[in-house]
Amino acid sequence: GPMRVLVLGASLRTDSLNARLASLVARLVRDEAGADVDHAHMGEFAMPLYDGDAEAAEGLPPGALALRDRLSASHALVISSPEYNASMPGVLKNAIDWVSRVRPQPFKDKHALLVSASPSMVGGNRGLWALRVPLEHLGTRVYPDMFSLAKAHEGFTGDGDLSDSGLHARLAEAVTSFLRLVEADTRYVCLRRR
Numbered sequence: 670g671p672m673r674v675l676v677l678g679a680s681l682r683t684d685s686l687n688a689r690l691a692s693l694v695a696r697l698v699r700d701e702a703g704a705d706v707d708h709a710h711m712g713e714f715a716m717p718l719y720d721g722d723a724e725a726a727e728g729l730p731p732g733a734l735a736l737r738d739r740l741s742a743s744h745a746l747v748i749s750s751p752e753y754n755a756s757m758p759g760v761l762k763n764a765i766d767w768v769s770r771v772r773p774q775p776f777k778d779k780h781a782l783l784v785s786a787s788p789s790m791v792g793g794n795r796g797l798w799a800l801r802v803p804l805e806h807l808g809t810r811v812y813p814d815m816f817s818l819a820k821a822h823e824g825f826t827g828d829g830d831l832s833d834s835g836l837h838a839r840l841a842e843a844v845t846s847f848l849r850l851v852e853a854d855t856r857y858v859c860l861r862r863r
């Protein structure tokens with residue numbers, strides 16, 4: 670079947686700038702690359718703070734299992750994450766910690782593209798460098814190129830494109846080159862398994 674990409678907005682906020690960036694990426698994945706998109710929002714995966722006692726007593730919470738299912742059903746993952754205090758939000762790290770407890774561990778060998786949006790001038794890029802650490806530890810192939818949208822509160826047109834056409838083209842290029850790599854790798858894995 671066609672390639673399937675999970676696009677996850679990692680903020681719980683209703684008017685999240687990262688949710689807006691995730692929507693744009695989802696559209697680019699669908700229109701420019703013709704892949705199937707599973708567009709997810711962190712709010713769909715409510716879960717308590719990780720607690721080893723709770724895990725021993727009850728296993729994984731439903732929110733973590735739901736995220737595991739959505740990940741397992743996808744060839745690739747795009748995360749649009751806010752930067753909190755020069756790192757990733759606790760909500761996202763907590764979700765990664767819970768999901769990492771499942772076997773088979775669903776982050777392994779998954780391709781990921783990391784993007785961020787922030788009203789600041791850094792655009793959330795330091796948060797993405799922090800996010801690489803747990804993902805790469807779990808065996809995710811994090812795409813070398815990342816995209817961070819600075820001054821994101823004034824960065825979108827009414828149609829949800831980026832106001833700066835040069836930046837818009839750069840984002841589209843990052844998405845398509847990422848998906849080209851995922852597609853080539855997926856085909857290679859299929860050949861090897863024959």
Ligand code: FNR
Nearest residue numbers: 680682685686687751752753754755787788789793
């Ligand atoms: C922030 N914000 C922020 N922004 C940034 O560029 N660098 C940072 O280190 C931080 N730190 C930070 C810490 C905390 C606790 C909060 C609540 C916020 C601002 C942040 O980028 C802004 O709130 C974004 O709008 C959050 O993303 P969403 O929710 O719009 O997707």
